[in-house]
Amino acid sequence: MSQKAILITVLGVLVGGLLGYAYYHYVGCANGTCAITSKPLNSTLYGGLMGGLLFNVLVSKSKQDK
Template identity: 55%
Template sequence: MTLLLAKRIALGVLIGGGLGFAYQRLIGCRTGTCPLTATPLRAILYGAVVGTVWALGSRSGS
């Protein structure tokens, strides 16, 4: 794995996790029954996975 790829994955995880947390806090689930945003940890993990997929999917720069 190249250093550039590792940086892109780390950035995707951080940005995705941060956006997942922000989504849970700002919009989130008011009743606690939403499967993805019921807890901050789930929202962060889901955001991190989506951020990783986005970072791996974009081909610019590699």
């Protein structure tokens, strides 16, 4: 992976983590039975994972990486 691809993926993890925490804070789960949104750590990690995957898909492949 190139430096650019790593940077974009890390940015995706950070953005996803922030959005995951924001989802927990503003929407969350009232009774605590939701697996992902019942705890801030779960929401942040899940958001970071999804953000990293999404941003990684958006990285264009160079001829050297193929």
